[in-house]
Amino acid sequence: MVQPQPQGGKEQIYQCKECGFKYQEKAWAEKCQAWCSEHKSCNLEIIQHAVQAEEV
Numbered sequence: 534m535v536q537p538q539p540q541g542g543k544e545q546i547y548q549c550k551e552c553g554f555k556y557q558e559k560a561w562a563e564k565c566q567a568w569c570s571e572h573k574s575c576n577l578e579i580i581q582h583a584v585q586a587e588e589v
């Protein structure tokens with residue numbers, strides 16, 4: 534499952550456990566994780582929806 538990351542009052546961020554990309558939309562995080570676990574690679578169509586990592 535995709536795990537929500539607490540962001541201190543901001544909107545929920547969902548992270549793909551396979552590749553570590555973060556998404557504001559759970560649907561994209563789930564797509565990413567499904568793709569990553571199946572293909573063992575990243576899908577550019579999906580990761581372009583990832584949020585930029587400001588601080589980790």
Ligand SMILES: [Zn+2]
Nearest residue numbers: 549552565569
């Ligand atoms: Zn991923």
